[in-house]
Amino acid sequence: MKTVDLSGTIVMYNFVVGLLLMLASEKLAAVAGHVNRSHSKGVIRLTQLSTFTFGAAVAGLSAAIYVLFHLLRLEL
Numbered sequence: 001m002k003t004v005d006l007s008g009t010i011v012m013y014n015f016v017v018g019l020l021l022m023l024a025s026e027k028l029a030a031v032a033g034h035v036n037r038s039h040s041k042g043v044i045r046l047t048q049l050s051t052f053t054f055g056a057a058v059a060g061l062s063a064a065i066y067v068l069f070h071l072l073r074l075e076l
Contacts, residue, residue: 008066015062021055 029048033040 008069011062011066011069015059015066018055018057018059018062022052022059023055025049025051025055 025048028051029044032047033044036043
């Protein structure tokens with residue numbers, strides 16, 4: 001029976017969540033701008049930038065962890 005690598009699965013899920021946050025940043029910013037109509041332009045701009053940046057950081061960190069652990073497993 002083959003063992004399951006749960007840590008790799010969790011890291012890949014975090015990678016996917018980071019990518020989805022990056023892709024949905026524009027929609028989330030539009031919702032935030034709709035909620036706060038008095039300062040909508042600033043809220044939209046800051047929300048889109050911060051959501052995209054956070055998603056990129058999560059995706060990049062998850063991808064780096066996944067690759068590094070696979071390199072350690074190969075014992076290079």
